[in-house]
Amino acid sequence: MxxxxxxxxxxxxxxxxxxxxxxxxxxxxxxxxxxxxxxxxxxxxxxxxxxxxxxxxxxxxxxxxxxxxxxxxxxxxxxxxxxxxxxxxxxxxxxxxxxxxxxxxxxxxxxxxxxxxAPDTVLGTGTQTARAAIDDGVIGSPIAAMATMVCPGHERWHPQPDFYYVPGGGPLLDMGPYYIHALVTLLGPVSAVIGAGSRLRGERTIGSGPREGETIPVSTDTHVTGVLVHDSGVLSTLVMSFDAVATSAHPIEIHGTGGTLAVPDPNHFDGDVEVHRLGGEGWETLPVTGGHPGGGRGIGLQDMAVRGADLRASGELGQHVLEVMNSVLESAHSGVRVEIASTCERPDAVEPAVRAG
Structure with missing residues (x-):
């Protein structure tokens, strides 16, 4: 290519x-x-x-x-x-x-x-090891998921942060793709959403670079929460914020009938996958059982070059996630549930060499 x-x-x-x-x-x-x-x-x-x-x-x-x-x-x-x-x-x-x-x-x-x-981070060992654990029934049948990303805003470090605070930006369209691509990879496509959002500050101050100290306007929601209804019936709760300082929550948690899975940051390719089994005594780290080890941005292009039309980080997946995100914002502004018109195939797993126990 x-x-x-x-x-x-x-x-x-x-x-x-x-x-x-x-x-x-x-x-x-x-x-x-x-x-x-x-x-x-x-x-x-x-x-x-x-x-x-x-x-x-x-x-x-x-x-x-x-x-x-x-x-x-x-x-x-x-x-x-x-x-x-x-x-x-x-x-x-x-x-x-x-x-x-x-x-x-x-x-x-x-x-x-x-x-x-993009993102092709879902092809890394973090998300794919979690995918293998779900497919192998390590946590039983999935019931619900939580996806949490909070930070005080990209203007603190990015020298040209304007596009983060206009339509097409905000925490949902900027960071949401990592989390929702991962949720679809783990749990399948989404059929409906319910959302809420807020924008409590009308401007932000650039914290670094040649424009340090300059204020920029905010014209998109900076704290968004939503419930995603997957085709399978699993409910995913999403919290995306450029307003909050920190959280102790795992980036993604998948709750099943037999346990809870902690999935690492989907903005990265690797990270530990942990499971808390029903009746277990605490969190245990699963061995790496899927994904491209040492992956970096661009492995989606390699996947495209090898698999052609069967690429995993596909435009169809990107479009489905885009509709999900925009529908969460639509629901946030209208106050009503929004049905998702598009769908996509759950991307093929990046097959592991060894299955999880």
Missing amino acids: KLGMIGCGVISRQYLASLPSLPDVQLVAVADLDRARAEAAADGLAGVRVLTVDELIADPEVDTVLNLTIPAAHAEVDLRAIAAGKNVYSEKPFAVTTEEGAQVLAAAAEAGVLVGS
């Missing part, structure tokens, strides 16, 4: 660190509206050309576009790349609006190209 990367901001560093280790993916070009950032990204990378966005999309050597632009540009860049006959793999969220995401999938289907969507 010959890859062209559009967007050379903060997240690109993680991709650039892991792409060289992927045997079936080769980065051949980078582009950014700020050419200096693209040049810095390509510095020291043999054979990687610095192009304009237009040049990269038109380049015949590039067969797949890695879209690392800001969320508001995800759908636009994807559609342009698809029109040029390229496969696309987009950072999360898949798009800003559910309608934009649907347009991307429709265009890709018509053009006969592949669409992938």
